[in-house]
Amino acid sequence: MSDYMEETGDPFTGKKKEELKKFLEYMGLTYDEQITHSIVLRKEKEIIATASCQKNIIKCVAVSEAYQGQNLLAHLMTSLIEYFYGMGISHFFGFTKPQNKELFFSMGMYPVAQTEKILLLENDKNGLEKFLKRLKKETQEQQKCKVENRHENGIGAVVMNCNPFTRGHEYLIREAAKKNKWLHIFILSEEQSFLTTRERYQLVKEGIQEIPNVILHQTSEYMISPAVFPTYFIKEKAKAYEMNCQLDIQLFGERIAPELNITDRYVGSEPACDVTHTYNQCLREQLPCYQIRFHEIPRKTYGDQIISASEVRKKYAENQLKSVCGMLPESTWRYLERKKNENGK
Structure with a gap:
């Protein structure tokens, strides 16, 4: 050299x-x-x-x-x-x-x-297998202290950022939990601005503790937003995001869903964000290939406004958190109020 x-x-x-x-x-x-x-x-x-x-x-x-x-x-x-x-x-x-x-x-x-x-x-030959074993172990441990919905047979899944956890997220989880024997909630673990992975996970955990048939997971690099996948080697840039979605959905459909017997996946409707709308459309088209049913639940509103985590972050930054308090579960509201006071904002 x-x-x-x-x-x-x-x-x-x-x-x-x-x-x-x-x-x-x-x-x-x-x-x-x-x-x-x-x-x-x-x-x-x-x-x-x-x-x-x-x-x-x-x-x-x-x-x-x-x-x-x-x-x-x-x-x-x-x-x-x-x-x-x-x-x-x-x-x-x-x-x-x-x-x-x-x-x-x-x-x-x-x-x-x-x-x-x-x-x-x-770089880990058995990395994915370790992740799948972790998910299965978490499922078995949480089921010991949870109660299944005996009126349904499906196993549902939702994948969320929850930055922060809002009444919109809570509504989607409750609706999906009603329609399934068990509901897996995957909180994306990639670090983001505003709240850390640990903060987001804890807020969801506190916000869903009254729902008896939910199982909560943190994801890993095997479940990240397709928006952060690299595209440096893809020439068709306009189609890059859809290609990334295909990889994400294939990994979920071929490996993750079968391990947990997942039969249904739920998302909230997305009228405002083109990226999320595209992802939902890819899920709608591709999940049936893996014998997984797709469900899009209309977004919950607060007054005449769609509940949005991005709107909460915006109002937090503008020191107007009280204006969106109705969008937040009590536990999230208390946490953000305390965080704001500690930061002197």
Whole structure:
């Protein structure tokens, strides 16, 4: 490696970022603005290889054709793994085109799910199996202190952000719980602004404790919003989100739902957000392929206004939380009031 110079950025900016973007473009890839760390190898000041990541997701990996077969990929991967471990990350993922699978296999990655356009990989050969076992164990433990709905036979599921947990979320859960023997609630675990994963999970737990047949889970990287999937390798950008939805739904339909015997999935209607509306439409079209029924429940309103977590966040930031108190369960309202006072807002 003495002929090459390694350079890192957290991430690169200015001229170095532009050089990396041009190299990726030449290699048929698009620079991902969500990148948090990049490594490049240079020879005579020219970039000849690169790899990047966004937290624990590997992306934008490329080696110039003239330098392939020279073990540059192994060098990049070693550097990335050292970076991950230095950041306390031991479990990481990669998204790429299926035709690049051998490249990622050589990096010690294992396939998790694949569609025609997207391949998801991870560094733990049994990672998904461990996640599924965790879900099953959580289910069995919670069922011991819960009561099934004996009037129904289905096993339902809802997947939510709950940032924060509103009366709209509560309404959707109650409606779905009425129609199923058991209802699984998956709270997306990716960290977001406003409330942490732990805060969101706890607010949901407090808000649903009176509903007897619900089982609460935190998700992991196997269940994240398709909106945060990388698209750097997808040329048809207009269709990228739908392609990501397909991967998400396939993973849910083929692996997660069968493990928990899920027969029905519920969402709230989405008149305002195009991204969520598109996702709901993909669910409607694709879930039947996995023998899962799709249900869209009309959104609950507060007066003449649709209850919205984004509206709550907006009013919180504007110091007008009281104006949306009717959108919130008592436990969420108390928590946000306390949080606001502690922050001096």
